[in-house]
Amino acid sequence: MDIEFEGAGVSFGTRVALAPLTLGISGKRIGVIGLNGSGKTTFARLINGLTKPTVGRVTVNGRDTADEKAAAVDVGFIFQSPQNQIILPIVRDDIAFGLKRRGLSKAEIEAKVAGILARFGAEALADRRAHELSGGELQVAALCSVLVTGPGILILDEPTNQLDLKNRALVERIIAGLPESAIVITHDLELIAGFERVLLFHEGRLAADAPATEAIARYREIAA
Amino acid sequence: MDIEFEGAGVSFGTRVALAPLTLGISGKRIGVIGLNGSGKTTFARLINGLTKPTVGRVTVNGRDTADEKAAAVDVGFIFQSPQNQIILPIVRDDIAFGLKRRGLSKAEIEAKVAGILARFGAEALADRRAHELSGGELQVAALCSVLVTGPGILILDEPTNQLDLKNRALVERIIAGLPESAIVITHDLELIAGFERVLLFHEGRLAADAPATEAIARYREIAA
Amino acid sequence: MSTRDLVLTALFAAIIVALGLLPPISLGFIPVPITAQSLGVMMAGVVLGARRGAIAVLIVLLLVAIGLPVLSGGRGGLAIFASPTAGFLVGWIFGAFVTGYLSERLVNHGQSGLVQTVSFFLTAMIGGIVVLYAFGITYLATVAGLGFTKAFVGSMAFIPGDVIKALVAALLGRAVMVGYPLLPARA
Amino acid sequence: MQSLYVEGNSPMHRLSPRVKLVSLAVFGVVLFVSQNIALLSGFVLLTAFVYRTTGLPLGEGLRRLRPVLLTIAVVALFNLLFNPWQAALVPVLRLTALMLFAAAVTATTSITAFIDEVTALARPLERTGFVQADDIGLALGLVLRFVPEIVGRYQAIREAHKARGLKVRPTSLLAPLIILTLRDADNVAAAIDARRIRRHGS
Ligand SMILES: Nc1ncnc2c1ncn2[C@@H]1O[C@H](COP(=O)(O)OP(=O)(O)OP(=O)(O)O)[C@@H](O)[C@H]1O
Ligand SMILES: Nc1ncnc2c1ncn2[C@@H]1O[C@H](COP(=O)(O)OP(=O)(O)OP(=O)(O)O)[C@@H](O)[C@H]1O
Ligand SMILES: O=C(O)CCCC[C@@H]1SC[C@@H]2NC(=O)N[C@@H]21
Ligand SMILES: [Mg+2]
Ligand SMILES: [Mg+2]
Numbered sequence: 001m002d003i004e005f006e007g008a009g010v011s012f013g014t015r016v017a018l019a020p021l022t023l024g025i026s027g028k029r030i031g032v033i034g035l036n037g038s039g040k041t042t043f044a045r046l047i048n049g050l051t052k053p054t055v056g057r058v059t060v061n062g063r064d065t066a067d068e069k070a071a072a073v074d075v076g077f078i079f080q081s082p083q084n085q086i087i088l089p090i091v092r093d094d095i096a097f098g099l100k101r102r103g104l105s106k107a108e109i110e111a112k113v114a115g116i117l118a119r120f121g122a123e124a125l126a127d128r129r130a131h132e133l134s135g136g137e138l139q140v141a142a143l144c145s146v147l148v149t150g151p152g153i154l155i156l157d158e159p160t161n162q163l164d165l166k167n168r169a170l171v172e173r174i175i176a177g178l179p180e181s182a183i184v185i186t187h188d189l190e191l192i193a194g195f196e197r198v199l200l201f202h203e204g205r206l207a208a209d210a211p212a213t214e215a216i217a218r219y220r221e222i223a224a
Numbered sequence: 225m226d227i228e229f230e231g232a233g234v235s236f237g238t239r240v241a242l243a244p245l246t247l248g249i250s251g252k253r254i255g256v257i258g259l260n261g262s263g264k265t266t267f268a269r270l271i272n273g274l275t276k277p278t279v280g281r282v283t284v285n286g287r288d289t290a291d292e293k294a295a296a297v298d299v300g301f302i303f304q305s306p307q308n309q310i311i312l313p314i315v316r317d318d319i320a321f322g323l324k325r326r327g328l329s330k331a332e333i334e335a336k337v338a339g340i341l342a343r344f345g346a347e348a349l350a351d352r353r354a355h356e357l358s359g360g361e362l363q364v365a366a367l368c369s370v371l372v373t374g375p376g377i378l379i380l381d382e383p384t385n386q387l388d389l390k391n392r393a394l395v396e397r398i399i400a401g402l403p404e405s406a407i408v409i410t411h412d413l414e415l416i417a418g419f420e421r422v423l424l425f426h427e428g429r430l431a432a433d434a435p436a437t438e439a440i441a442r443y444r445e446i447a448a
Numbered sequence: 449m450s451t452r453d454l455v456l457t458a459l460f461a462a463i464i465v466a467l468g469l470l471p472p473i474s475l476g477f478i479p480v481p482i483t484a485q486s487l488g489v490m491m492a493g494v495v496l497g498a499r500r501g502a503i504a505v506l507i508v509l510l511l512v513a514i515g516l517p518v519l520s521g522g523r524g525g526l527a528i529f530a531s532p533t534a535g536f537l538v539g540w541i542f543g544a545f546v547t548g549y550l551s552e553r554l555v556n557h558g559q560s561g562l563v564q565t566v567s568f569f570l571t572a573m574i575g576g577i578v579v580l581y582a583f584g585i586t587y588l589a590t591v592a593g594l595g596f597t598k599a600f601v602g603s604m605a606f607i608p609g610d611v612i613k614a615l616v617a618a619l620l621g622r623a624v625m626v627g628y629p630l631l632p633a634r635a
Numbered sequence: 636m637q638s639l640y641v642e643g644n645s646p647m648h649r650l651s652p653r654v655k656l657v658s659l660a661v662f663g664v665v666l667f668v669s670q671n672i673a674l675l676s677g678f679v680l681l682t683a684f685v686y687r688t689t690g691l692p693l694g695e696g697l698r699r700l701r702p703v704l705l706t707i708a709v710v711a712l713f714n715l716l717f718n719p720w721q722a723a724l725v726p727v728l729r730l731t732a733l734m735l736f737a738a739a740v741t742a743t744t745s746i747t748a749f750i751d752e753v754t755a756l757a758r759p760l761e762r763t764g765f766v767q768a769d770d771i772g773l774a775l776g777l778v779l780r781f782v783p784e785i786v787g788r789y790q791a792i793r794e795a796h797k798a799r800g801l802k803v804r805p806t807s808l809l810a811p812l813i814i815l816t817l818r819d820a821d822n823v824a825a826a827i828d829a830r831r832i833r834r835h836g837s
Contacts, residue, residue, distance in 0.1 A: 036358055036361055036364070036386070036391055037361050041359070048797065075800070079798065083818075085795055088627075089626060089628060129627060131821075134265060135260070136260025137260055137261050145799065146799060149800065151799075158386060162304065165411070165447035166447040168411070219389070223393075272829060274829055303822075303825075308823075311780075313780055314745060317745055317746060321747065355784075355787060373830070449770065455777060455820045459817065465778060468706075469703075471705065471709035474713040474717075495817075507774055507775065510771075515659035515737060517733055522706055525733060526660060620813060623814070627814045
């Protein structure tokens with residue numbers, strides 16, 4: 001993966017959510033931390049074009065993310081609220097949805113859906129209605145729906161929210177074992193404790209770009 | 225507070241979300257833990273009548289919570305997803321909404337709204353649109369909306385989700401300092417580490433009712 | 449009325465209002481536009497049932513009366529009720545009610561998807577076309593002074609669109625039945 | 636109709652919500668009985684002026700009106716096909732004036748104030764025994780709340796597609812949209828009950 005921020009920033013009216021930022025990201029595991037409202041989600045949304053920069057530009061593997069056609073770039077995104085992630089009412093259909101559109105055969109789709117559910121030990125969720133799930137179950141379903149398509153770059157926005165010990169450990173293992181690049185935004189500092197590169201945002205600006213221990217120490221100072 | 229579960233259980237169709245439970249709760253701080261889908265939220269919703277028991281009954285200070293009229297019992301509820309908590313689009317209006325219907329004067333309402341926002345250092349959120357807030361900002365707004373009415377019993381369903389270090393510490397302090405009773409559901413075990421009574425749910429049943437250290441140890445066994 | 453019912457009716461009122469963001473199509477020969485909003489009326493009946501569906505429409509009409517431009521093309525105000533389309537507007541209430549009433553009786557969870565969809569289609573046709581037009585045409589013919597023949601023949605121009613709307617409402621009713629069953633929780 | 640309140644302290648903000656709502660209703664009738672193009676044009680200028688005084692930035696002000704303006708333009712085009720231009724102009728002026736005034740009222744009346752006012756005005760109806768004034772106020776307020784939310788939900792579903800690298804198709808949009816908004820509505824209902832907003836005193 002090669003993500004480039006070229007003076008990219010986002011303002012909503014007069015509110016600066018992310019000050020213009022120039023930064024290159026490549027590597028397997030990037031952590032993102034910072035206070036509430038510091039711009040973490042905004043930063044992540046720029047990477048897969050969900051938000052367009054109001055100034056500058058962002059490219060992923062050379063393609064501008066503001067360009068609708070390039071948006072097919074393979075960036076999977078796990079939203080901060082799983083409520084917003086699920087499209088179809090039945091869990092199985094929702095997981096299969098992304099695959100169908102990619103033109104896989106029925107048998108392949110079924111195998112993949114079963115495979116991802118098994119990975120989370122969540123087979124029992126397959127035929128449930130999404131709106132009836134508990135918070136953590138919904139989070140697991142959302143993870144399955146995104147991971148099943150095997151995106152090249154994965155952005156996880158607070159993926160351990162609402163998860164129990166077991167599922168949290170599972171997500172930690174999955175992140176560690178992902179074949180591809182992952183950007184992990186979190187308030188759960190243990191999750192990124194071993195990362196070589198962690199970005200700390202503060203009031204819309206990059207306040208640190210350092211190994212985990214260093215960035216976390218800075219964060220603790222800011223939060224104190 | 226005096227909460228009594230008298231053989232109260234909840235099933236959705238054939239799915240048992242909470243097996244019939246007989247239990248008395250009184251005291252200042254009660255923790256609730258357990259795996260995803262184990263019935264924690266269902267348990268809490270019974271207490272303020274958001275969910276009606278399909279069998280048995282639940283009383284709060286002697287009044288049946290399934291009875292619409294008794295529902296005026298003073299139980300505040302912080303939802304697991306703050307998105308769901310906010311009713312009106314502007315933060316200030318939303319916080320004031322619960323007070324209005326309680327017949328307070330305009331000046332009193334304004335003072336209370338300002339007071340609760342100040343307590344969280346969140347004055348800047350007052351005139352923001354709820355749907356534009358970051359996840360953590362929304363959680364803070366939801367907390368304000370419920371705490372402002374000063375409920376006698378407070379149920380917090382995963383209140384530290386999405387919160388940064390600073391706001392998490394604040395919520396911890398607020399829980400410790402609450403004048404009234406609080407029931408805290410969480411996956412953030414440190415939050416309830418000092419509680420004298422913690423309920424552990426497993427597959428819809430009460431699996432432990434013990435001091436924090438003991439309940440947490442049992443939980444770790446289950447989750448392993 | 450439970451809080452849930454109150455909120456659901458408000459939601460469908462909002463859906464009808466939102467459908468008004470699609471522009472109406474005015475026809476030269478009849479002073480009533482083709483509008484997407486009557487799809488919302490059918491949907492309210494199919495999803496919410498008789499009572500809640502009718503109340504959802506009433507809420508929209510109340511907003512019209514206040515003067516908010518909630519009808520397609522940004523129309524609103526008390527004056528609307530003195531215009532030739534008033535009969536259709538009042539018919540919306542009964543259209544939603546009858547659609548809902550029949551849906552409650554004809555459709556249940558034990559049926560196959562096809563039966564459910566076809567039943568919803570029929571109820572939407574009866575409530576959202578037969579009943580609704582009865583009000584609209586009568587008013588056009590008498591109060592608006594168009595005469596019965598002209599009112600009737602003119603209104604036939606709505607049929608193709610309304611049949612499509614009934615179909616969309618039926619598919620949606622079935623989808624909601626699977627993904628978010630509401631009808632059994634009758635008010 | 637976009638019902639987004641803008642914080643401010645303009646003359647329109649200071650006017651009591653009752654005066655605004657009653658004027659809106661009366662204005663709707665006045666517009667309807669007016670046929671005079673000069674008079675109607677005057678109304679448009681006046682309401683445009685009022686709308687400008689609400690403190691809404693020009694761009695945002697226009698952006699909010701865009702959907703309604705578009706449909707009015709379509710109405711105008713159709714009218715032009717069948718009528719002389721004078722006759723086509725009258726409804727356009729009427730609609731524009733009404734839209735501008737309604738937008739000014741909604742931009743300066745918070746949903747809370749709107750709910751309170753409708754509740755107060757509906758209070759006499761309670762004597763019929765059929766309805767609760769509180770419920771009418773709340774229901775109308777909720778509609779104003781839900782309209783932008785539905786539009787927002789539509790946006791969220793598009794984003795959910797994009798988050799998985801999928802193209803959005805209208806065929807796979809309507810059912811999820813309705814189901815998601817239904818769930819939101821259920822959550823709002825739970826929030827209203829949990830916060831004892833409705834049961835208190837009734
Ligand atoms: N659509 C919007 N309109 C206006 N302001 C917005 C919008 N979206 C985000 N913001 C503001 O931009 C700032 C950054 O938001 P962002 O969601 O990036 O924060 P975050 O770091 O992810 O916070 P959290 O930890 O709470 O999720 C916040 O102050 C937020 O209120
Ligand atoms: N409306 C409903 N219809 C059907 N099943 C439901 C419904 N609400 C909850 N359930 C199921 O009941 C079980 C208990 O749910 P509950 O929300 O109480 O879990 P929880 O312990 O709070 O989990 P989490 O930690 O994930 O929030 C879950 O399996 C859930 O899927
Ligand atoms: O916006 C209005 O003035 C109300 C118009 C009512 C239109 C009726 S509803 C049934 C029929 N089908 C249409 O598309 N238009 C008419
Ligand atoms: Mg965020
Ligand atoms: Mg829960």
